[in-house]
Amino acid sequence: MTALGGVNDPEIKRPITELGMVESVDIAERDGAAVVTVNALLTVAGCPLKDTITRDVTAAVVALDGVADVRVNLGVMSSEQRSGLHETLRGGQAQREIQFAQPGSLTKVFAIASGKGGVGKSSVTVNLALSLAKAGRKVGVVDADIYGHSVPAMLGVADARPTQVDDLIMPVPTSSGVSVISIGMLKPRRDQVVAWRGPMLDRALVQMLSDVYWGDLDVLLLDLPPGTGDVAISMGQHLPGAEVVVVTTPQEAAAEVAERAGTMASMMHQRVVGVVENMSYLPCPHCTPEGKEHRLEVFGSGGGDRVAQTLSQRFGYDVPVLGRIPLDLSLREGGDSGKPIVESNPTAPAAEALTSIADRLDGRGRGLAGLQLGLTPTSKF
Numbered sequence: 001m002t003a004l005g006g007v008n009d010p011e012i013k014r015p016i017t018e019l020g021m022v023e024s025v026d027i028a029e030r031d032g033a034a035v036v037t038v039n040a041l042l043t044v045a046g047c048p049l050k051d052t053i054t055r056d057v058t059a060a061v062v063a064l065d066g067v068a069d070v071r072v073n074l075g076v077m078s079s080e081q082r083s084g085l086h087e088t089l090r091g092g093q094a095q096r097e098i099q100f101a102q103p104g105s106l107t108k109v110f111a112i113a114s115g116k117g118g119v120g121k122s123s124v125t126v127n128l129a130l131s132l133a134k135a136g137r138k139v140g141v142v143d144a145d146i147y148g149h150s151v152p153a154m155l156g157v158a159d160a161r162p163t164q165v166d167d168l169i170m171p172v173p174t175s176s177g178v179s180v181i182s183i184g185m186l187k188p189r190r191d192q193v194v195a196w197r198g199p200m201l202d203r204a205l206v207q208m209l210s211d212v213y214w215g216d217l218d219v220l221l222l223d224l225p226p227g228t229g230d231v232a233i234s235m236g237q238h239l240p241g242a243e244v245v246v247v248t249t250p251q252e253a254a255a256e257v258a259e260r261a262g263t264m265a266s267m268m269h270q271r272v273v274g275v276v277e278n279m280s281y282l283p284c285p286h287c288t289p290e291g292k293e294h295r296l297e298v299f300g301s302g303g304g305d306r307v308a309q310t311l312s313q314r315f316g317y318d319v320p321v322l323g324r325i326p327l328d329l330s331l332r333e334g335g336d337s338g339k340p341i342v343e344s345n346p347t348a349p350a351a352e353a354l355t356s357i358a359d360r361l362d363g364r365g366r367g368l369a370g371l372q373l374g375l376t377p378t379s380k381f
């Protein structure tokens with residue numbers, strides 16, 4: 001049981017022994033060595049991660065002295081056992097609440113916003129998530145982009161559906177350790193259009209934040225839809241402590257709408273922590289390394305600086321440019337193949353720029369500067 005205590009459920013990320021997933025362990029003797037049979041219980045029938053659980057249980061037990069063979073039998077929890085698990089995970093709380101909005105929450109929440117679509121917001125989100133995970137942080141991603149919801153594909157789990165234990169949803173684990181839930185996973189069919197009005201979108205966002213068992217995360221990243229619509233308003237209401245990163249391209253027209261996205265965050269009393277300029281330039285493929293690098297400014301220049309300056313002036317605190325990411329073929333390819341560039345080509349300049357932005361975000365302490373505290377003056381008696 002001690003050895004099995006080192007095996008985590010891949011979705012819940014807690015020891016299977018704590019979750020009531022080990023029904024029994026039988027030890028028989030064969031030629032002076034032990035043959036161990038572990039009867040484990042899956043949360044739901046057809047759990048997509050049963051192979052991972054079998055492999056991890058086998059590895060943990062076979063490593064023990066004197067064990068010759070391990071057999072793993074998988075059963076499924078009864079509804080009472082599932083209710084017990086549900087109770088354990090909810091920590092006795094019956095009430096649905098957003099853990100990240102609680103005053104004592106230690107999870108840093110960053111919403112990745114943009115004015116217009118296609119500027120690379122989702123690519124930035126997944127690469128920041130992976131960089132932070134590589135730095136040892138426990139990271140969750142909420143893909144709230146109702147138009148694109150491209151995050152699962154970029155993380156290599158395009159067709160995954162989350163496991164549900166009663167009314168609790170498990171985020172989908174990825175090979176990089178990042179857990180993800182996407183608005184696309186809440187639709188009955190993948191090709192269905194999200195044609196929802198504000199209240200429905202609000203419910204979907206709340207569901208992704210409160211009905212999903214996120215565990216203890218260090219960082220939660222939200223990929224917002226482009227623009228200043230319903231999801232951004234809901235996010236502001238439900239996660240007032242979230243900090244916002246604005247993604248833009250260098251182009252004037254993109255910068256102008258990005259400023260509006262940043263201003264929207266401030267209207268919702270959220271702090272804008274900085275601007276990421278994506279598709280900043282294309283390193284000229286014909287220039288030799290000894291010469292000064294020639295940069296092709298495919299989308300013009302100055303957008304990131306412009307957004308940073310305007311927002312700094314408007315809010316009265318420093319909104320820096322957190323980094324500039326060049327155009328890079330391997331960034332696009334990494335997104336398409338489910339292996340983001342910080343993992344597939346970490347020494348590429350675009351990957352290094354993304355890693356350094358993640359480091360800057362990671363280094364940020366929690367502060368109250370620039371935040372409205374929502375205090376209401378009371379009259380003196």
Ligand SMILES: Nc1ncnc2c1ncn2[C@@H]1O[C@H](COP(=O)(O)OP(=O)(O)OP(=O)(O)O)[C@@H](O)[C@H]1O
Nearest residue numbers: 117118119120121122123148279326327328332335
């Ligand atoms: N720096 C870059 N170099 C090369 N390709 C990039 C870069 N940034 C993003 N792309 C590519 O541009 C396309 C759009 O990027 P992405 O989906 O991340 O944008 P988005 O802002 O999230 O879009 P939407 O809001 O429409 O979902 C993708 O194919 C992505 O791979």
